[in-house]
Amino acid sequence: MSARSTRHVVVMGVSGSGKTTVAQGVADATGFEFAEADAFHSPENIATMERGIALTDADRWPWLTALAEWMTARSAAGASTIITCSALKRTYRDVLRDGAPSVTFVHLDGPAEVIRERLSVREGHFMPASLLQSQIDTLExxxxxxxxxxxxxxxxxxxxxxDAVDWLEHDG
Structure with a gap:
């Protein structure tokens, strides 16, 4: 598979929307290489979020660039990818589209109360439920x-x- 024929999918949405579960399932169904965007955060970004402080755009740029570079490198190697990333703003998605060909988005969206409930029972994640509203407010x-x-x-x-696999096969 050449870089021209690779595909790159970003499963986006606020924390707790189900990005990892869906992206991993799509990766299993398609053979796309999977990456969890949280693994690309710097230790400083993780510590900031653990303290309940929302990241600034300046905090996010190196993280988003690292994700785009990973997709571009995998594309050059002939691999299609699927990553999780909140991708809350268009400017963030623009960074993700910069490099790899054919970057598409699967946005998991729904009521804040459903997401809030999910976050209240989630364990072992550095993103506290207290930051959900800041993500909802930022989402474009x-x-x-x-x-x-x-x-x-x-x-x-x-x-x-x-639904995501069907969309990728027919429309995406």
């Missing part, structure tokens, strides 16, 4: 000119994975 929906699909996060993980 996909623009009409951005290639992607919005899926209702209230659907079951299996349904979301199937």
């Amino acid at each position: 929906p996909l623009g009409d000119d951005e290639e992607g699909v919005v899926l209702d996060l209230r659907r079951s993980p299996d349904e979301l994975i199937r």
